[in-house]
Structures are given as C-alpha cells and as structure tokens.
Amino acid sequence: MKRSDLRVFMIATAFAVAITFSLPARAQDASGLYKSRCAMCHGADGSKLDAHNLQTSDVQKMSDADLSGVITNGKGKMPASHGLKPEDVKGLVDYVRTLKK
Numbered sequence: 001m002k003r004s005d006l007r008v009f010m011i012a013t014a015f016a017v018a019i020t021f022s023l024p025a026r027a028q029d030a031s032g033l034y035k036s037r038c039a040m041c042h043g044a045d046g047s048k049l050d051a052h053n054l055q056t057s058d059v060q061k062m063s064d065a066d067l068s069g070v071i072t073n074g075k076g077k078m079p080a081s082h083g084l085k086p087e088d089v090k091g092l093v094d095y096v097r098t099l100k101k
C-alpha cells in the first residue's frame, strides 16, 4: 500500500467507526432525555400525572407540531425545556408516541 492509500483507508475507517457508534447512540438519546427531563413529573411510562397521562388518546391525538410546542415552550404548570436541539425535540415526540397504550 502506498502512503496516501493508507491515509484514505484510515480516514474511511474512522468514518465507519464514527457512524457505527453515532447511529444507535442517537436512537437511545431521546429515552435518556425523557428520563432526565420528563420522567420526574410524567413517570417512566408517562402515566404519573393522572390528568395528563401521556399514554392516553388525548395526548396521542395531538399533532407532532403540538407536542413539539408543549415540549419546547411548556404549558400551564409544565416548564419549558431549555437547550433542546430540534432533533432532541423530535426524538422526544417520537418517544412520547412509544408510550401509547
């Protein structure tokens, strides 16, 4: 192998490793975020607040945009979640969808 070939090979390997590690990490991120930012009020399964049970159709029928709005801006006694990236908010919306019963 020529020196330049070796460099290309190493860069390609570094990319492959980075992609392999970043994909599953991103999928897990929202559940970690939910645990650290939401579960203390809503419970791990979303059912802790009786009147605002995230599993119920009242919440599940909300649009993605409405859910993103509540998560980003808060609502009533729920505080706004600061410092979330757009993909974090999207991940949390997807996560709330997984709580449906």
Ligand code: HEC
Residues within 6 Å of the ligand: 034, 037, 038, 039, 040, 041, 042, 049, 051, 052, 053, 054, 058, 059, 067, 070, 071, 075, 076, 077, 078, 079, 081, 092, 096
């Ligand atoms: C400090 C406690 C608290 C935290 C933290 C919190 N929530 Fe809430 N959440 C509430 C309360 C209280 C309501 C009801 C707000 C209202 O309608 O007055 C609510 C409402 C909601 C609703 C709308 C449900 C409805 O019935 O209107 C959604 C969706 C929701 N929360 C998701 C989340 C997510 C996702 C997170 C994490 C990013 C989160 N919440 C963090 C307390 C909290």
